[in-house]
Amino acid sequence: MQDFSFKKPDSLDAAVAALEAQEDGIYLAGGQTILPVMKFGLAEPTGVVDLSGIADLVKIEVTDKVVSIGAMTTHAAVAASVDIRRALPGLADLAGLIGDPQVRNRGTLGGSIANNDPSADYPAAVLALNATVVTNRREITADDFFVDMFETALEDGEIITRVDFPITDCAAYAKFANPASRYAVAGVFVAKRNAKTDGGVRVAVTGAGPVVFRVPDMEAALDGDFSPDAIKNISVPADGLNNDIHASAEYRSHLIGVMAERAIKTAKETNNKGGGAQ
Amino acid sequence: MPKITLTVNNEPVTRDVEARTLLSELIREELKLTGTHIGCDTSQCGACTVQVNGQPVKSCSMLAVQANGADVLTIEGHGDGETLTPLQNALHEHHGLQCGFCTPGMVLTADALLRDNPDPSEEDIRHELEGNICRCTGYQNIVEAVLAAAKTMRG
Numbered sequence: 066m067q068d069f070s071f072k073k074p075d076s077l078d079a080a081v082a083a084l085e086a087q088e089d090g091i092y093l094a095g096g097q098t099i100l101p102v103m104k105f106g107l108a109e110p111t112g113v114v115d116l117s118g119i120a121d122l123v124k125i126e127v128t129d130k131v132v133s134i135g136a137m138t139t140h141a142a143v144a145a146s147v148d149i150r151r152a153l154p155g156l157a158d159l160a161g162l163i164g165d166p167q168v169r170n171r172g173t174l175g176g177s178i179a180n181n182d183p184s185a186d187y188p189a190a191v192l193a194l195n196a197t198v199v200t201n202r203r204e205i206t207a208d209d210f211f212v213d214m215f216e217t218a219l220e221d222g223e224i225i226t227r228v229d230f231p232i233t234d235c236a237a238y239a240k241f242a243n244p245a246s247r248y249a250v251a252g253v254f255v256a257k258r259n260a261k262t263d264g265g266v267r268v269a270v271t272g273a274g275p276v277v278f279r280v281p282d283m284e285a286a287l288d289g290d291f292s293p294d295a296i297k298n299i300s301v302p303a304d305g306l307n308n309d310i311h312a313s314a315e316y317r318s319h320l321i322g323v324m325a326e327r328a329i330k331t332a333k334e335t336n337n338k339g340g341g342a343q
Numbered sequence: 344m345p346k347i348t349l350t351v352n353n354e355p356v357t358r359d360v361e362a363r364t365l366l367s368e369l370i371r372e373e374l375k376l377t378g379t380h381i382g383c384d385t386s387q388c389g390a391c392t393v394q395v396n397g398q399p400v401k402s403c404s405m406l407a408v409q410a411n412g413a414d415v416l417t418i419e420g421h422g423d424g425e426t427l428t429p430l431q432n433a434l435h436e437h438h439g440l441q442c443g444f445c446t447p448g449m450v451l452t453a454d455a456l457l458r459d460n461p462d463p464s465e466e467d468i469r470h471e472l473e474g475n476i477c478r479c480t481g482y483q484n485i486v487e488a489v490l491a492a493a494k495t496m497r498g
Contacts, residue, residue: 071406073408100405105385167401167452171405
């Protein structure tokens with residue numbers, strides 16, 4: 066790894082200034098992706114601006130409508146949060162499935178979605194729950210945030226401060242994990258939402274395509290009948306899905322259906338147990 | 344060069360380090376604590392696991408400067424070096440290691456697990472050890488050792 070200057074500012078403004086002072090600077094969140102990338106020489110920043118000194122970025126706030134999570138909150142903290150588990154158990158479950166314990170102890174929500182790895186877990190929750198990504202400059206809806214592989218709506222120097230997840234009455238995530246990396250070969254987050262007031266069910270798929278995407282056919286079917294049977298005959302075509310050493314596009318296409326059914330089943334069970342919020 | 348101050352195995356450490364220095368490099372090359380092993384160096388295998396403020400992390404995927412002010416525990420700080428801890432003893436009794444390369448990381452992850460969850464199920468243990476790869480044992484005896492250690496520690 067080539068050497069770089071290191072700054073750990075204690076405010077958003079200072080972080081922006083520190084980044085702007087660099088010819089080729091990057092923000093550092095948990096480092097679980099960027100540090101291995103830098104070790105491979107695939108990124109060679111001249112300056113690293115560590116966001117961990119900004120206290121406001123680590124927090125979990127749960128109201129009766131929204132789960133608000135600070136961008137530098139670790140996956141381990143989300144998975145262990147009793148409040149999140151009560152309000153959105155599917156989100157806590159997802160956080161507990163990211164990587165492994167060591168990665169969850171360092172990796173952060175903001176880092177994950179800013180990186181927008183096509184196989185990352187969080188983008189599926191952000192998109193399916195219709196979350197709002199809040200930055201130091203604006204609010205970005207989930208549908209606008211994830212642009213393409215490793216590409217988001219974030220502008221140069223923009224910092225995610227928190228993500229607001231609207232609470233729905235039942236939601237769950239299921240993924241087929243790569244056995245070595247635990248990245249999603251295909252992961253599906255299903256969120257049941259009121260069709261009249263909240264735009265209906267949302268189904269988001271990660272791992273299978275170049276970027277997280279929704280499945281409108283499944284969403285429409287689930288609006289009428291929120292059950293695994295409702296989507297039995299709906300498939301996402303293999304065309305355009307990822308095809309690599311881990312899984313063929315056809316296999317990923319098949320996995321989307323299986324994972325969606327599992328997520329729906331889990332969401333219904335969670336709701337029946339009264340674990341989900343109203 | 345950034346100056347960092349941290350605690351390693353209860354000893355204060357102050358060093359000037361290049362920003363690019365990994366925590367694993369500081370531990371092994373600067374502090375000569377070579378019980379922390381580098382397996383893959385790509386954040387997959389967990390051999391380099393240490394505890395930072397009580398939480399297991401992969402020291403090859405953390406900068407030394409990120410550990411500034413932190414409390415770091417390496418395998419050399421687990422137990423007193425004379426008497427085996429319940430976890431070490433259980434790994435011995437249950438043949439939980441063969442080549443031993445993954446063992447320091449395995450111990451530090453399991454140690455944190457047992458602190459958080461004194462009565463883990465087999466499933467809990469397998470889930471929590473997912474970040475530590477062992478190419479010898481097939482994990483069965485490691486899981487049995489952690490179960491046994493938990494029982495001993497509960498008394």
